[in-house]
Amino acid sequence: ARAARVLAPLSPGRLADGTPIPLLSNLGSADGAASAVALGAEGVGLFRTEFLFLDAVTAPTVAEQRTEYERMLRAFPGKKVVVRALDAGADKPLAFLNDAREENPALGLRGLRALRASEQILRDQLEALAQADAATDADLWVMAPMVATVEETRYFVALARELGLRTAGVMIEIPAAALLADRILQHADFASIGTNDLTQYTLAADRLLGSVAAFQDPWNPAVLRLVAEVGAAGAALGKPVGVCGEAAADPLLAVVLVGLGATSLSMSASALADVRAVLADFTSAQARLLAELALAAEDAASAREVVTIQAAKFL
Numbered sequence: 001a002r003a004a005r006v007l008a009p010l011s012p013g014r015l016a017d018g019t020p021i022p023l024l025s026n027l028g029s030a031d032g033a034a035s036a037v038a039l040g041a042e043g044v045g046l047f048r049t050e051f052l053f054l055d056a057v058t059a060p061t062v063a064e065q066r067t068e069y070e071r072m073l074r075a076f077p078g079k080k081v082v083v084r085a086l087d088a089g090a091d092k093p094l095a096f097l098n099d100a101r102e103e104n105p106a107l108g109l110r111g112l113r114a115l116r117a118s119e120q121i122l123r124d125q126l127e128a129l130a131q132a133d134a135a136t137d138a139d140l141w142v143m144a145p146m147v148a149t150v151e152e153t154r155y156f157v158a159l160a161r162e163l164g165l166r167t168a169g170v171m172i173e174i175p176a177a178a179l180l181a182d183r184i185l186q187h188a189d190f191a192s193i194g195t196n197d198l199t200q201y202t203l204a205a206d207r208l209l210g211s212v213a214a215f216q217d218p219w220n221p222a223v224l225r226l227v228a229e230v231g232a233a234g235a236a237l238g239k240p241v242g243v244c245g246e247a248a249a250d251p252l253l254a255v256v257l258v259g260l261g262a263t264s265l266s267m268s269a270s271a272l273a274d275v276r277a278v279l280a281d282f283t284s285a286q287a288r289l290l291a292e293l294a295l296a297a298e299d300a301a302s303a304r305e306v307v308t309i310q311a312a313k314f315l
């Protein structure tokens with residue numbers, strides 16, 4: 001009964017049948033770490049590192065970066081912390097890394113592509129992370145943004161290992177990567193789905209453009225089908241599949257994402273309580289059923305509607 005499922009506010013993420021779904025926080029700098037912990041974050045699912053590079057004329061030094069990474073990692077002793085390598089370009093342009101003359105920056109030299117073209121920046125960042133990792137007790141995972149191919153996955157994972165990082169994965173935010181997740185995950189320790197960009201690229205609708213904002217809806221069954229591909233690949237290979245885009249902060253969609261195979265969810269800390277409460281209302285079998293209903297819908301609105309109606313019947 002519902003009353004039996006009243007949760008302690010900081011209990012770990014769990015489905016009604018006890019399946020753990022770690023609830024992690026997205027962080028944009030070390031400043032948010034303390035409040036994320038206070039709101040019950042079980043770790044960090046996406047540490048965006050762009051803040052270190054914004055407004056800079058050149059990249060920060062290894063020592064400067066190490067200080068910031070240590071400050072953040074120290075807030076999460078024994079906890080998983082997923083740090084994303086610099087994701088520059090398109091909505092996050094950096095003067096010293098991106099070419100402002102590109103006509104389509106969202107389709108240009110961005111994310112891992114830009115890092116690869118300036119590899120020393122990536123090497124320095126991974127070196128700083130390895131040093132911070134050695135000096136702290138968090139469980140550090142690193143991941144690459146905007147990965148499109150198996151070859152890029154192999155490149156990033158090999159470089160991370162060369163620099164002494166144990167756990168290396170990729171973000172899945174390009175449809176090609178979702179479709180080949182079974183092959184990509186052969187070479188990575190984990191995947192994390194970025195639903196913001198995955199939705200943008202699936203619907204071919206600029207995530208910053210108000211006139212096409214209606215397309216930017218992660219309930220779209222086309223997006224969910226791609227998530228399902230990644231979830232199935234993770235399950236088949238026994239590799240973790242997180243979701244760290246905004247979709248994970250929508251409580252009912254979070255249940256659907258778990259039903260599609262997400263093994264952890266990361267969101268802004270303010271969303272943790274609602275997602276935690278709603279996840280605890282559904283079993284794994286129910287989450288899978290809700291996911292099937294969403295996948296079978298014709299569009300985002302009907303997916304949302306059919307899941308809302310069936311979820312109410314489960315309660």
Ligand code: PEP
Nearest residue numbers: 173194195196197244245
């Ligand atoms: C995403 O694309 O969903 C994501 C989490 O990364 P960002 O929003 O920083 O692009």
Ligand code: MG
Nearest residue numbers: 173194196197
């Ligand atoms: Mg992204």
